[in-house]
Amino acid sequence: MTSARDEPLLAVRDLHTHFSINAGLLRAVDGVSFDLRAGQTLGIVGESGSGKTVLSRTIMRLNLGNNVHTSGQARFDGQDLLTLPMSEMTEIWGQEIAMVFQDPMTSLNPVVKIGRQVTEHVRKHFGVSKKEARTLAVELLKSVRIPEAEVTIGSYPHELSGGMRQRVSIAIALACSPKLLFADEPTTALDVTVQHQILNLLGIQQSERNMAMVLVTHDLGVVAGRTDEIIVMYAGKIVEQASTDQIFQKTSHPYTEALLRSIPKTDQPSHTRLAAIAGRPPNLITMPTGCAFSPRCPYAQDRCFEEEPPLQINQDGHAAACWYQVGTAENQEAWDKNLAAGRLSTMAVAKGQIVDEVPTDLTTGSS
Ligand SMILES: Nc1ncnc2c1ncn2[C@@H]1O[C@H](COP(=O)(O)OP(=O)(O)OP(=O)(O)O)[C@@H](O)[C@H]1O
Numbered sequence: 001m002t003s004a005r006d007e008p009l010l011a012v013r014d015l016h017t018h019f020s021i022n023a024g025l026l027r028a029v030d031g032v033s034f035d036l037r038a039g040q041t042l043g044i045v046g047e048s049g050s051g052k053t054v055l056s057r058t059i060m061r062l063n064l065g066n067n068v069h070t071s072g073q074a075r076f077d078g079q080d081l082l083t084l085p086m087s088e089m090t091e092i093w094g095q096e097i098a099m100v101f102q103d104p105m106t107s108l109n110p111v112v113k114i115g116r117q118v119t120e121h122v123r124k125h126f127g128v129s130k131k132e133a134r135t136l137a138v139e140l141l142k143s144v145r146i147p148e149a150e151v152t153i154g155s156y157p158h159e160l161s162g163g164m165r166q167r168v169s170i171a172i173a174l175a176c177s178p179k180l181l182f183a184d185e186p187t188t189a190l191d192v193t194v195q196h197q198i199l200n201l202l203g204i205q206q207s208e209r210n211m212a213m214v215l216v217t218h219d220l221g222v223v224a225g226r227t228d229e230i231i232v233m234y235a236g237k238i239v240e241q242a243s244t245d246q247i248f249q250k251t252s253h254p255y256t257e258a259l260l261r262s263i264p265k266t267d268q269p270s271h272t273r274l275a276a277i278a279g280r281p282p283n284l285i286t287m288p289t290g291c292a293f294s295p296r297c298p299y300a301q302d303r304c305f306e307e308e309p310p311l312q313i314n315q316d317g318h319a320a321a322c323w324y325q326v327g328t329a330e331n332q333e334a335w336d337k338n339l340a341a342g343r344l345s346t347m348a349v350a351k352g353q354i355v356d357e358v359p360t361d362l363t364t365g366s367s
């Protein structure tokens, strides 16, 4: 029996976002569904161009323009964000749902002091006094571990390091205590040590505030241990969807397996080359028939090039879209067949070998 408490905070159903461009119809997001419960964290993982940002921006209604075609639902707290009047949506931005972007320089205003930027939404929505706003700005900067917060409120963005600027954008996002935070590659522009600090900080704030979070990244290593559930996206679709533990322990989709092999391991000697995923993602305008990953997949058989596998969910709630899922006997057979047929020299990634040269016949996408 489900009670109101079990209702997801965000329920996305069959979401499509297509762009009409000169070359044709580009299917950036193509039938994505997921639930996110209050206080839970969802990782969205996939290579560049897989549709992660378009998906987040569609839910936030930030994909504007006459060439954008959106369908499906994104129910947040019971109301469909996709059909909400824009005036109501602007009330939700910042207050109910906030976003942290990859590059804080593009989201921070270069000519406005930090203190003022941090409290902008609070002043707009709650009409606090100047003194209250100052106290709040200092508190928020302290909560994101910015040293000398009293001094920093009087600084401009360019006076801070990249890591400090990202802390400021997180403080801005947290200012109105949103129920949901989208963090789109929040650490890509930062060096590794600062990346860890920022991710840990997001995790602490998320659990202290019981805030739901969508963490978008191209790196499965970033979401390991930091999310409850993971969606793996390929060419605008979900190819695997499960709890974080299942994704790592019972990896089912060959693409997820390939992504896992490209995570740097701490026990590897430094300068060890990482396995790259052979080939390129498909052209989203002229998609191949069958499975979109088939031209790059070491297990692909005739069926994969002909029929698109549906996203199938097993009894553990683990979903994958593949005819020859990793860990099955069929998968091993498919591998053996490809090996015997001499097809694996270009598809070595699944056994952890490094692919240097990608033959052009494997690349189906345009550059
Ligand atoms: N406004 C737009 N008009 C046309 N195509 C777009 C638009 N925005 C995004 N796209 C295309 O949609 C596809 C998905 O882009 P998206 O930015 O969501 O990828 P991503 O997974 O976030 O990649 P990255 O890891 O590089 O940020 C890409 O092919 C991109 O070129």
Ligand SMILES: [Mg+2]
Pocket: 052, 053, 054, 184, 185
């Ligand atoms: Mg992106």
